[in-house]
Amino acid sequence: MQNIAVVTGASSGIGAATARRLAAEGFHVVAAARRVDRLEALVKEIGPAATAAECDVTSDDSVAGLAEVVAGLGGPLTLLVNNAGGARGLDPVATGSVEDWQWMYDVNVLGTLRVTKALLPALEVSGRGTIVTVGSTAAFTVYEGGSGYTAAKHAQTALVGTLRLELSGKPVRVVEIDPGMVRTDEFSLKRFGGDRARADAIYDGVREPLVADDIADVIAFAATRPQHVNIDRLVIRPIAQAAQHKVHREK
Template sequence: MQNIAVVTGASSGIGAATARRLAAEGFHVVAAARRVDRLAALVKEIGEGATAVACDVTSDESVATLATAVEALGGPLTLLVNNAGGARGVDPVASGSIDDWQWMYDVNVLGTLRVTKALLPALETSGAGTIVTVGSTAAFTPYEGGGGYVAAKHAQTALVGTLRLEIVGKPVRVVEVDPGMVRTDEFAVNRFGGDTAKAGAVYAGVKEPLVAEDIADIIAFAATRPQHVNIDRLVVRPIAQAAQHKVHREL
């Protein structure tokens, strides 16, 4: 059996691109997400190198089902990509939506915790495990209107750093990939509640924002280094973005 890689949030964007890339790298990919129709299409595209598993990372029961499905495959689990996440809203802190903040914390932070807890024993048993968590440059740079997402991503990076300290000496690497501006089909649209005009304005004038395949390439690179090489954190932005607030736009 091939080495197994689990990718959460695999139904679109970075997750789907990562599933394709890891399958090409020789992994048997378990594509996990809520939208089973999209997962089915992705797995059909990849072929025998992938398995679809319906999973909601905000549900303990759903994550337990994912762990059972991975175990049933019978091969060694050597890679977990914690990619499920997202942003909702651009409210200032003074009028922040409790529901949006709660959702962002549950998906980005507790979702990462649930899946990592469930699969860490199998990763350790493999003798050569790797956990890659997809964070954000929001994990270390606040910006106006981003309070809920910034807070969640700060918490997520704290989780990752703490885990690395706690399992040092065990055969599991802990990697964090923090993208800046990445243009995908859904991230900004979801953040702006489906308003495609506002979502498009985020990338207006930016000649070449990153795309999902760029991040998938980075994840595959980190995951395929020799096992003694741990890339603690990799920050990746398009050349047009020097910082959260410094983006070159061509008028």
Template sequence: MTEYPIAVVTGASSGIGAASARRLAADGFHVIATARRADRLSALVAQIEAAGGRATAVTADVTDDASVRALAESAGAPVTLLVNNAGGAFGLDPVESGAVADWQRMYDVNVLGTLRVTQALLPALEASGAGTIVMIGSTAAFTPYEGGGGYVAAKHGQTALTGTLRLELSGRPIRVVEIDPGMVKTDEFSLIRFDGDAERAEAVYRGVAEPLLAEDIADCVSWVATRPHHVNVDRLVVRPLAQAAQHKVHRTG
């Protein structure tokens, strides 16, 4: 495994994580794809290997300390790239009636999950001599919107963690990159947010001719990760052409 640079991608069972795993494998990384759903990871690894890439599936839950420690042990050292992609939104309720349990879940996976995985893999990233951490955030990290309080708060927390980490790692051979996507149409993000309500999930993208796709964000991950190591892209904000701002989306029909 150490013959090729190692990239660990969390939340790799679908969406941006799966697309990033496929793209990084095509870039020459040996990808350690991790998520909770073993069947999906196995299918992803088979797909990558069929295309001539290298990948290993490691089932892990970023909200569980022991599971994350086991992930770090499986990855070994050195690790060249960590893509902290595991995250998610649950519900679209106003602050007045938002479920505390949903807010807790979002904070645990988006913020504390990022913290757990980053802490566990920092020694391996430093051992590479040229490590990179890519945080998959959201435009919600800097723009609140109605009904998004819990997710916005979690993503603000994640971006605060990211900026602090970059300051604290100054002088060490690890760069920290934040990618903040706007409207990305993936197979599960909105469906999970609306608890399986396919109609509400589809309405998010209705009339938007070309929302971003998971592969577009994977392309961004590939680009920032393959710049010369002295180049640190602090924050990359990426939206579809139809989305001029969080509340300004051009829709047809």
């Protein structure tokens, strides 16, 4: 059977684009997310090179179910893309929502932990495993109103770096992809609780923000290098974004 790749958060945005791209690269893709209807539509689009797996990365039982789906396919698991994540709100620390912080930590950090733990044994057994985690430039830069998200992404990158040290000598690569400004169909919309005007304002005047396919392209590149090549961290921004706080906006 084909090499298997698991992509979390595959129901939209970067995850869906990555699932399509990895299938084109010859993987059998297990597209994992909570929204089954979207997964089924994606798998129908991709064809026989994809399998849908309902998975909530905040649930131990759900992640265990994902591992069972992967094992049932019978082929070698050689790639895990930890893509599930997200942001909620732009509250300052003084009025920060504990509920939003807990959600961001559970999805971005503990979700990465749960899925990695569940699938790491199979990745090791394959003899040529790769773990790609989609982080953010928020993993190493803070900004006003972003404390909850940047804290979660800082923790996620610490997890990834520690994992790379702990897997030294084992046949599993650990890759981190850190995008800057990416315009997807849902990220900013979810951050602002469905407020389309606030979500769209993030990209006002930005000529060409990155899109999901740009990140999928980078993930596929990292995952298809010769196995002895490990891309520790790759930062990708649109040309309009020189830094987290420096974005050129056309009037």
